[in-house]
Amino acid sequence: MSRKFIRNDGRKPEELRRPYKIKLGVVPRANGSALVQSGKTIVMAAVYGPKKVIPKHLEDQEKAILRCRYNMITFSVKDRKKPGPDKRSAEISKLIENALSNVVMLEEYPRTAIDIYLEVIQADAGTRVAALTAASLALADAGIAMKDLIPSTAAGRVNGHIVLDLNKEEEDVEDAIDLPFAYIPSTKEVVLLQMDGIADIEEIEEIIEMAKKGCDKIYEMQIKAIKEKYGSYLEE
């Protein structure tokens, strides 16, 4: 497969979308917040907590409960999204919650709740991976103890080429494969993995490798963003 292949938006196969931006502190009222933009996809994440659990019977004596809510605003997509949760957003919320529970040190905050709200402001494919990327940043921005950050992106196959971080036009190509992915760089634990499309295992191997490299790039940007705001925060 040729690496010379140029994509619909001029990217090389292994490139993230442009711009790929990270911004911290975008919701002043929240305890921590972050915005991630990948091309035309924009997601905001913000964290409230650790805080009191209401109703009390949901409390866990040994650790914090982590609650995650992914949502698309009505005008984030071409066809107006009806407000309120649907099955897709319920599933994505759960997957992101699952992923984050691998890094947040919940046992540091017994009998509390940590709420993470994710709002898709503009959707052009890859909203769940942008949301997860933003979520771990918002948690860090809120000063929540974490084992590591989680970078997340998708990779896939478009017109026979293995590519990183598909946009919507690519995702919609006949026979495309899309594989949302996230892993913890320090432990190599895969915490998000899904796939749509028809693939050989060999292709999946290549796609996962591509996704992992993308995550590594995003991880650098995540670290940089935290450092810029908090200086030595991550180096202690």
Next chain:
Amino acid sequence: MSRKFIRNDGRKPEELRRPYKIKLGVVPRANGSALVQSGKTIVMAAVYGPKKVIPKHLEDQEKAILRCRYNMITFSVKDRKKPGPDKRSAEISKLIENALSNVVMLEEYPRTAIDIYLEVIQADAGTRVAALTAASLALADAGIAMKDLIPSTAAGRVNGHIVLDLNKEEEDVEDAIDLPFAYIPSTKEVVLLQMDGIADIEEIEEIIEMAKKGCDKIYEMQIKAIKEKYGSYLEE
């Protein structure tokens, strides 16, 4: 603007609809109740409380919580109203609750709830002001301590004339203005004020004055109704 103008139902501009009726004790099971009829608009109000707050976490240690629910029955309007709350009734419930909280001596009843249910039996414009008028009567009928009663009515402009207590036909006239209004006679505090329509400030001044005069008439009827049932109740 001529005061000679005769309205679609034969009223003078500054007249309330006929009949304008107040009846107390219309719901024997309730702690207090009242019916207000203005022309073809009929609203019933009834009060339960002060009573235990369920669930307990809504309790206020220092005062009663006041809860108000405005509802139209399905056959109160020409096009059958779907049962259950909608955005309009949620807003009106809140506005009436806000208005009443200025006169009910909530601090007399700590850790309790006072529920006020308002049912529009027949709707021909002006249901929210009739509901508020009925609500303070029902509270008084329930023996709840109050600083004053609240009379409420609307005024507006129809075909260029400033008029009191619009009926539906008047409200539907092109370029009509409708201004629902309520104030506390003893303190001149305006506790309900809304407006639809396009007005100069001078017109609004005139309309509010008209509405205030209408409230003064209703207030007299409110006092009379309470006196008739309770004798010296209000004079102590």
Next chain:
Amino acid sequence: MSRKFIRNDGRKPEELRRPYKIKLGVVPRANGSALVQSGKTIVMAAVYGPKKVIPKHLEDQEKAILRCRYNMITFSVKDRKKPGPDKRSAEISKLIENALSNVVMLEEYPRTAIDIYLEVIQADAGTRVAALTAASLALADAGIAMKDLIPSTAAGRVNGHIVLDLNKEEEDVEDAIDLPFAYIPSTKEVVLLQMDGIADIEEIEEIIEMAKKGCDKIYEMQIKAIKEKYGSYLEE
């Protein structure tokens, strides 16, 4: 009325559908369970409890609370049933709960809940009576103390003939009468009685008698099923 009349499925008027089957223990996870099949109608019942009441404020200090939920699965009927409760299933749930509360010795289990879930797997008329028949078996299978079992079936009139245990085709006949019925054999207390259709009191008398006889047959099968599984259980 001739007893020679042969029904659409070859039955005699006073016959239950074939097969009429009872099976215990069909849901291994549950504390007790049963399946009742009457012709093409199949209902499963399973019991959880006595168990803790959540939320606690629903607890009864003196007895268990009995909660019953009747549901049809989407593909139990010709026209796909929308998932979730509707008015019909709410009413039936309540009627079955009412009937069972006459035999379950609730005062033996204060401050607990007993949940009975009924799932109609296949519907061909008579689902509520099959559900009630299955419910008391599931309770017995769960070892809940009971005064008696409750057998239940319907009887009615089809084309002028009084018949037992109508199937859907019979129920849909013009001028059919359907009378769901249940009674407690040991006390002759009628705990379920409904009727659709136009009847003289004399006909109702005949129909109820027919239904009662059907219940007696079912009761025998219920006892037999319990004995087969538990041996001397009912004889002590």
Next chain:
Amino acid sequence: MITHTAMEFIKKKLCEGERLDDRKLKEYREIVIERGVGENAEGSARVKIGQTEVIAGIKMQVGEPFKDTPNEGILITSAEFMPFSSSEVEPGPPTVDEIELGRVIDRGIREGKVIDLEKLCIVEGEKVWTIFVDIYLVNDDGNMYDASSLAVMNALMDVKIPKLDENYEIIEGEFNGKLPIRHKVVSLTAYKVGNVIFYDPNAKEEEVVDARLTAGIRDDGKIVSLQKGMEGSFKYDEIIPTLRELKERGLEFIGKYVQ
């Protein structure tokens, strides 16, 4: 809600054949019927039995028929307890008690073939009248089933069918006759406490009732619906005698209250 002691007292009295208000066991309180109580309804009625008050209203809309009955109008009945009708009611989605009331009254009307639904077909397979019957319990002082049934039957008889224009839109203020009522039906209820069967409990008496049996009685003496309600039971041998009483009372009530 009343105290346990009060309940025991009322129960004892009833079992001795006596009532709080000195009525006989089978005696109703005063019944007052008023039609035309809702200006914006096609038909309406208010029924008071003692202090129990129910209003029923009928709204008619042009709609599509069900696929399996392309030439019949549609009947939809709902019941709501106004949140002020008693201290036990909370606003919210229909409770099972509201659902049961609506469904029992509906069955009486529907199974009794009260309305000739075929006459409510406008264009076969395309347009039929939908009749919304809405029952509101205003003040609950017991026996809401009987009050609701009388209110609905009277509201149906009060209906004036709206006139339609050529586009099948309703013409305001013009009418086209009454509903095609084929039969009158009332659903009446017998209540049981201990071994006593009685009628028309007030709210306090209703708290001690074990079971009720409601029957739809048609003007030709037919029984068109049955419903045993509440937790308790009727003895097998009580059913038919009770139905005979209900039928007699039903025919009397149709004569007196549904004209």
Next chain:
Amino acid sequence: MITHTAMEFIKKKLCEGERLDDRKLKEYREIVIERGVGENAEGSARVKIGQTEVIAGIKMQVGEPFKDTPNEGILITSAEFMPFSSSEVEPGPPTVDEIELGRVIDRGIREGKVIDLEKLCIVEGEKVWTIFVDIYLVNDDGNMYDASSLAVMNALMDVKIPKLDENYEIIEGEFNGKLPIRHKVVSLTAYKVGNVIFYDPNAKEEEVVDARLTAGIRDDGKIVSLQKGMEGSFKYDEIIPTLRELKERGLEFIGKYVQ
């Protein structure tokens, strides 16, 4: 949420005419307006007043007109507080506070006849444009009403109407001009605490406010909507002077922020 002591302090300061951030009572924080913030919306705008942030977006769909206005487009306005906009918000169905905000902003636009809805008719009685106006509160640092109103008016002016093909389906990426805006309206709010009337509270100041009065002000100086909000009251004699101030400020804001 802030402590009782802090609230008392803020209230006292305001009653003495002073504010936490040294603004004058009638002074607004910095207002920043940005249009075109949503690629997939037909129009959109972000408004920041101090740290308060609101985004509004407009989606247009082809739909059926209401029966009573067969030749008019349809306007539907909703407001949602993003669950991270403050610690008091929970995800869930619209609360009454969200409903009130949406309805007040809607009334300003609707009653002020901002959009010529007749020009949004496509085929009379059959197809009209439905305009969905969605307001999102992103960060709540007070005075969301004014921010929302400015955001909506700017989003409406940002709209490019999609082009339709012969089957009335939207052609992606092709446009057919702007919305037919007849008037500009902004809804501005006066806040009252004790005997003081002031503008543009931040979140902390808003916690001590007794009442607000929001008026829709049109570019020709007309008042097109009013809403007294919150539990407290305005004195009868304060209404008209407050409206005069709001009108003046409104005309200034239309000139400055709605171009």
Next chain:
Amino acid sequence: MITHTAMEFIKKKLCEGERLDDRKLKEYREIVIERGVGENAEGSARVKIGQTEVIAGIKMQVGEPFKDTPNEGILITSAEFMPFSSSEVEPGPPTVDEIELGRVIDRGIREGKVIDLEKLCIVEGEKVWTIFVDIYLVNDDGNMYDASSLAVMNALMDVKIPKLDENYEIIEGEFNGKLPIRHKVVSLTAYKVGNVIFYDPNAKEEEVVDARLTAGIRDDGKIVSLQKGMEGSFKYDEIIPTLRELKERGLEFIGKYVQ
């Protein structure tokens, strides 16, 4: 729910390669497949894996196509845990666990292009078949994903398409062939606890599982969907070897259980 001690014990055993019922780590319990279990469904199947029981049913209705696929049938998959399937389930709206199961099974069928949806077009742009796939978990003794997938694939193969009359209404009892099945797909799941990967946990083993990886495997050896589920993780280097195993097992299962 089981005690903490029991969980520790099961976990320890699994990490040592041993199981409660003496199976091997990669060994399934007995699988029993039965088709045609719902007389009123167009197709249905019951699958038991050990004591885990799932039933799946297919209902077909004539409906309108989506605008962007005017000549394709519609597939709608839902999963429900019957409230008696385990002590943890409560009746109510779909939980996220039910949603995830339904969506994962749906993706296997949809992405694997199991059904030739274009052959389910009746009149282009107007009428297509809607296929409702409903999954019910009857008894939960672990590994519901695999059981559900087998049940759905078997139910789809059991379908008899109803015949339509000239008005596109279903003719009762007449059929028009089978579903146009292009491929068979099964979704199988690998479970991880500690450093051990194993298959087909029972309910007790499932309580100690850290993570699962479900892959849709098609009859031609292609992988058509992936889902890492539950809170834990798989190591990066474990993914591909696990997929190879799942693929092999999937092809075996298609041969054995989907004929």
